[in-house]
Amino acid sequence: MGLQPLLAAVLSRWVRQPVWWLPVHLAFLPAVFLASALNLPSWIYLLGFSLLLSVFWGCAKGDVPLFLSSVAVGDELAGVIEREGAVSLIDLGAGVGSVVIPVAKQFPNLKITAVERAPIPYLILSWRCRQLNNITVRREDFWSCCLEGYDIVFAFLSPSVMQRLDEKCQNEINAKTGLLVSSSFPLPNRAVASVVGVGQSALKLYCYRFGRSSSFYS
Numbered sequence: 001m002g003l004q005p006l007l008a009a010v011l012s013r014w015v016r017q018p019v020w021w022l023p024v025h026l027a028f029l030p031a032v033f034l035a036s037a038l039n040l041p042s043w044i045y046l047l048g049f050s051l052l053l054s055v056f057w058g059c060a061k062g063d064v065p066l067f068l069s070s071v072a073v074g075d076e077l078a079g080v081i082e083r084e085g086a087v088s089l090i091d092l093g094a095g096v097g098s099v100v101i102p103v104a105k106q107f108p109n110l111k112i113t114a115v116e117r118a119p120i121p122y123l124i125l126s127w128r129c130r131q132l133n134n135i136t137v138r139r140e141d142f143w144s145c146c147l148e149g150y151d152i153v154f155a156f157l158s159p160s161v162m163q164r165l166d167e168k169c170q171n172e173i174n175a176k177t178g179l180l181v182s183s184s185f186p187l188p189n190r191a192v193a194s195v196v197g198v199g200q201s202a203l204k205l206y207c208y209r210f211g212r213s214s215s216f217y218s
Helices: 003-014 021-038 042-055 057-061 071-084 100-106 119-128 159-172
Strands: 088-092 111-115 135-138 152-155 179-183 194-197 204-208
Touching: 003 021, 071 100, 071 152, 071 179, 071 194, 071 204, 088 100, 100 111, 100 135, 119 135, 159 179
Parallel strands: 088 111, 088 152, 111 135, 152 179
Antiparallel strands: 179 204, 194 204
């Protein structure tokens, strides 16, 4: 039983999960045994569950969990924004603003929409963006957001929803000026327009254009 946390940590590194997952894997099972030994009242577990639900809201509906982007991702996205000459951007699932806040500071004339549904990340995001006039924070399901009119659509989602995202972008993104930038996860059946490496890591930004001229893999 004592080997389980070590095995989980090793597998975490093997599949290249972020480093912050290591203490989670190492501490999870010991924390379970400690909680059992303490005989904590049941309301504490309900409180813990409620807090986790408030952070990882999408998981409860089989949707996308909270993924935090690195500073390096924001730096590379800034390069894409500059090359595109973009004037508007929407972040689908902005989390606590790891990407949109530094981008907003670097491009004060860029109109940014940050969409986040989970209650606690939304509150943190709103507080952090309170003095940034070029960011509009919206608490809603990003699947209901219309992508028409945005120069860049940024997403850091999950492999399980990439096909659905492809279909949404195909129907809504402006074929002439719109660009999807997907962090880490490529669209499964669409040819990528360009790939941007992120620092020295294995992370990549996959850039896609849409419209009748868009090409697909066979």
